[in-house]
Amino acid sequence: MPPKAKVSSKAKEAASKTKEPEAPPPKTANERTAQRYYQTNPCEKRREEVGLHGLTPTERQTWANAFFLPLIVSKEVLLSHKSDREFWKQVGKESLPVRRLSRARKQHHAWGRDRHGRDVGELSPEDFDRRSLQQARLAALEALHSRFVQRRELAGLRLTRPGSSDSAAHEDVTPEEVEEDRQRRKEMAALKSELYGEKMGTYAQDPEWDDVTPIPADEPEGALAAIAYPDDYAEAISYLRAVMAAEEYSPRTLRLTEHVISLNAAHYTVWLYRFKIVQALDLSIPDEIEWLNQVSLENLKNYQIWHHRQLLLDHYHAQISANADADALKKLARSESEFLRLILDEDTKNYHVWSYRQSLVRKLGLWTPQELAATQSFIEDDVRNNSAWHHRFFLVFCDPAASTPGCHATEHDPAVPAETVDREVRYAQEKAALAPQNQAAWNYLRGVLAKGARPLASAEEFAARFVEGVGEGEGREKVRSSHALVFLADVWVEKGEKEKAALYLSRLAEKWDPIRAGYWNYRKQQIAA
Amino acid sequence: MASSTSQNTSTRPVENRDEDDGFVDVPEDDGPRHASPAVPKLFTEPPPIHEEYSTDTLTVQTQTMNECVEHLAANSMELDYNHRGVPRLRREAHIKFLKKQLGTLPAPFLVADASRPWFLFWCLNGLALLGEDTTSYRQQVIATAKSMQNPTGGFGGGHGQMSHLATTFAVVLALALVGGEEAYEVIDRKTLWRWLCSLKEPDGGVQMVYGGEVDIRGAYCTAVIVGLLNMPRELSPDSPAYSPDGNTTLFTGLAEYIRRCQTFEGGISGRPDAEAHGAYAFCALACLAILDAPHRIIPKYLDLPRLISWLSSRQYAPEGGFSGRTNKLVDGCYSHWLGGCWPLIDAALNGASDLDDPESKPQPSTDLVDWYSREGLIRYILCCAQDESKRGGLRDKPSSSSDAYHSCYVLSGLSTAQYKWGLTYFNEDEMLLAEPTWKVTPRVDDSQIYDQQDRVEAIHPTYTIPDQKFYDMQGYFASKAGF
Numbered sequence A: 001m002p003p004k005a006k007v008s009s010k011a012k013e014a015a016s017k018t019k020e021p022e023a024p025p026p027k028t029a030n031e032r033t034a035q036r037y038y039q040t041n042p043c044e045k046r047r048e049e050v051g052l053h054g055l056t057p058t059e060r061q062t063w064a065n066a067f068f069l070p071l072i073v074s075k076e077v078l079l080s081h082k083s084d085r086e087f088w089k090q091v092g093k094e095s096l097p098v099r100r101l102s103r104a105r106k107q108h109h110a111w112g113r114d115r116h117g118r119d120v121g122e123l124s125p126e127d128f129d130r131r132s133l134q135q136a137r138l139a140a141l142e143a144l145h146s147r148f149v150q151r152r153e154l155a156g157l158r159l160t161r162p163g164s165s166d167s168a169a170h171e172d173v174t175p176e177e178v179e180e181d182r183q184r185r186k187e188m189a190a191l192k193s194e195l196y197g198e199k200m201g202t203y204a205q206d207p208e209w210d211d212v213t214p215i216p217a218d219e220p221e222g223a224l225a226a227i228a229y230p231d232d233y234a235e236a237i238s239y240l241r242a243v244m245a246a247e248e249y250s251p252r253t254l255r256l257t258e259h260v261i262s263l264n265a266a267h268y269t270v271w272l273y274r275f276k277i278v279q280a281l282d283l284s285i286p287d288e289i290e291w292l293n294q295v296s297l298e299n300l301k302n303y304q305i306w307h308h309r310q311l312l313l314d315h316y317h318a319q320i321s322a323n324a325d326a327d328a329l330k331k332l333a334r335s336e337s338e339f340l341r342l343i344l345d346e347d348t349k350n351y352h353v354w355s356y357r358q359s360l361v362r363k364l365g366l367w368t369p370q371e372l373a374a375t376q377s378f379i380e381d382d383v384r385n386n387s388a389w390h391h392r393f394f395l396v397f398c399d400p401a402a403s404t405p406g407c408h409a410t411e412h413d414p415a416v417p418a419e420t421v422d423r424e425v426r427y428a429q430e431k432a433a434l435a436p437q438n439q440a441a442w443n444y445l446r447g448v449l450a451k452g453a454r455p456l457a458s459a460e461e462f463a464a465r466f467v468e469g470v471g472e473g474e475g476r477e478k479v480r481s482s483h484a485l486v487f488l489a490d491v492w493v494e495k496g497e498k499e500k501a502a503l504y505l506s507r508l509a510e511k512w513d514p515i516r517a518g519y520w521n522y523r524k525q526q527i528a529a
Numbered sequence B: 001m002a003s004s005t006s007q008n009t010s011t012r013p014v015e016n017r018d019e020d021d022g023f024v025d026v027p028e029d030d031g032p033r034h035a036s037p038a039v040p041k042l043f044t045e046p047p048p049i050h051e052e053y054s055t056d057t058l059t060v061q062t063q064t065m066n067e068c069v070e071h072l073a074a075n076s077m078e079l080d081y082n083h084r085g086v087p088r089l090r091r092e093a094h095i096k097f098l099k100k101q102l103g104t105l106p107a108p109f110l111v112a113d114a115s116r117p118w119f120l121f122w123c124l125n126g127l128a129l130l131g132e133d134t135t136s137y138r139q140q141v142i143a144t145a146k147s148m149q150n151p152t153g154g155f156g157g158g159h160g161q162m163s164h165l166a167t168t169f170a171v172v173l174a175l176a177l178v179g180g181e182e183a184y185e186v187i188d189r190k191t192l193w194r195w196l197c198s199l200k201e202p203d204g205g206v207q208m209v210y211g212g213e214v215d216i217r218g219a220y221c222t223a224v225i226v227g228l229l230n231m232p233r234e235l236s237p238d239s240p241a242y243s244p245d246g247n248t249t250l251f252t253g254l255a256e257y258i259r260r261c262q263t264f265e266g267g268i269s270g271r272p273d274a275e276a277h278g279a280y281a282f283c284a285l286a287c288l289a290i291l292d293a294p295h296r297i298i299p300k301y302l303d304l305p306r307l308i309s310w311l312s313s314r315q316y317a318p319e320g321g322f323s324g325r326t327n328k329l330v331d332g333c334y335s336h337w338l339g340g341c342w343p344l345i346d347a348a349l350n351g352a353s354d355l356d357d358p359e360s361k362p363q364p365s366t367d368l369v370d371w372y373s374r375e376g377l378i379r380y381i382l383c384c385a386q387d388e389s390k391r392g393g394l395r396d397k398p399s400s401s402s403d404a405y406h407s408c409y410v411l412s413g414l415s416t417a418q419y420k421w422g423l424t425y426f427n428e429d430e431m432l433l434a435e436p437t438w439k440v441t442p443r444v445d446d447s448q449i450y451d452q453q454d455r456v457e458a459i460h461p462t463y464t465i466p467d468q469k470f471y472d473m474q475g476y477f478a479s480k481a482g483f
């Protein structure tokens, strides 16, 4: 064995004084590595600067000795006995380091990148050391965590196969241990995120979900219109796939659906799954509706929400009808009406909301003065709101107590009382007079007349109020409503006054509604035929 | 150069005038920029009847009218207009936009996670309408479609999502758009048929998804899928609508269901009792036109005069575009939903002109009827519904941004306005057919306001994809009677 190279402090001092100037403290881990490299490779820096031939003979000797030292130690280079002795004498004198940092290490060592994509080697030595400690901590936590998981798995096995084992290691984990592991995962998630920018999802961190193996998206190579899912969504959906496949209906899956819905309320599958859970767990429908109200207000244009509400309504209605619970029925009607008022105030023509309202009326039989008044208030607020007009028509003419089931919307219905027709004609005319160019009121008026099999001529006088001197020249022809003009044209058709009808239609085509000229001309053709 | 006779209809405030007005001819006065004299006043001036009584509806209507007139006036310094005051179709920009929408979409698109098949259909159909070769997407569409397919039949919005009629419709049409046996064979007709049967309700309606809503889209999607794939019409015994006498089929009650959706206004609603709406009008008419020849079935189930009156009311001036409901605003997508109704109405009134018994025809021929102002619609599409920036794509209205949905349907509407569809009993080889078939010809007349190179491809009036793509797929499955 070669004698141990004793480091003579004197020689070291000399070396640092004469050969290497005092280096400033390293600013980064890479700099520190470089300094260590030069410390363990005497004269290397000089050689890099001036080349081997630029070194003094002494320096060259020192450099060569240092270069050969590891090779001789490892017996890759064999010396004669005499040379060996001479060599070690020199080494001792110069106190050369036996171990040295390799050149590769200095030049190419990659420490990897941190979560910001920075070269870890460019961290300050302090940060670098802290990072190393964190890595060690994470490794320790991972070991403890996997022991926890393993123990719980074994405990699970023991539970499913009692008597298969009585070893202490198979004892069930305590709630404290579960909590401890939850905390541990939190710390692991924080460390992973800090060290590698790696996100450990909420579900992966939660011991409650350990028994579920998430099913990640199976996205083929080159998939079209693929979405760059945010991590939390991707994780939640992968758990959703797994629990749906397992047909699990439980409180935790209910929470999962709520989470997915909060991220993407247009995911129809999650809504249908949620309804199944509500049914399977026999959850309180009023509670579910209350939760849904908030979601609805946050997603005004969403479609799925309203189908979910419809399913809840049907389900709940069946429940309370079976119990003949009149109070619950009344309460439901009231709370639904209140909520619809609230949401329609946000968006007065929302198609899904009004459609739901129609089915609510059918389901709960809300052919009531209150419902009519509620609808009327939308017309009072905006006389041009056609959705409100439509709902009114539905309330008045589809009420099973005062209409013929299956009667077509544009057909005469003898079951509708004459007073109802009178009342609705008055209402439509009153509103049409406010804003005569509002087509909603005119369409309504025509609809009512058709239901009552009233001739259009019964409203001729009314329509004539908005029209003056038709065909009598620019100065004298005054039209306040093109819809009144069409209405009158139809009155003339009805009365067989073809020429007058044609004139009115011509004036529509030429002056009062020329974008529809093709249609008005077609109507004229029909009259002539 | 603006005409001194035209009124100040532009709403552009004076201070917004272009800085380099000095380089161009500007009006003598200091008023806002005038509309181009090439544009008829119908499209640049408010309607002749001005209403004082103000409500929210009128406020937003006036705003929309103003923003449209600004674009219709054809006086932007940045755009080129033809001699009719119409800008060019920005074909390349739209192609680029649609191709981008087929690529990987950024995180905010996660709300579209359940409608990815629609992106396939909208983008591919838009590209096909613009004359792009969509077959190059074949392998990608196949792979994507497979990832959305469920072993129990049908396609969902993505991996792990339930099969849905809307997403299945979109996937089937996307496969038709890329074409080829390999693409067609992705569809498992037998499981698809059983799944369809499970959605059919005893009252005739069809659920969109198992446990989901029943509406008129279900009727249309069913008709398209059955028609395109030559599915057996009979029901499987486990269908809720199955009757032991075997008299009920997938189509039983569909037309009656559609009839129940016509409202007192004459238009069609999404489901019985609801308000008339443009998108559902197309679903209703196209569904009927697949179930039987339009001139036989449409007048039988719908009050046609009221329907036509309502359809015609959907076009507004000066905007030129269509609105979806009474007193709602114009929107580019209704160019298709409502524009697409007119060829079906035409066919319903005319029948197959060359053979049908003239006695049975309810109306004189409407061959020469201009049901709506094609000029108005095309102006709206080219002036208001195109994104003018580098982004490309088509949109609802000038104040909204372009998207794949509007790109597809605005272009479809443009196509409907540029071609004429009719029914004939003769095929291309002059062979007599048992049932009339659709025949398309480009519309060429003096009123054509767009440049010839801005004509897009023709789409089939009921299946809404370029007609050759439709015939190819239908022909492929025509030879498969059973499974």
Ligand SMILES: [Zn+2]
Residues within 6 Å of the ligand: B331, B332, B333, B334, B396, B406
């Ligand atoms: Zn739209």
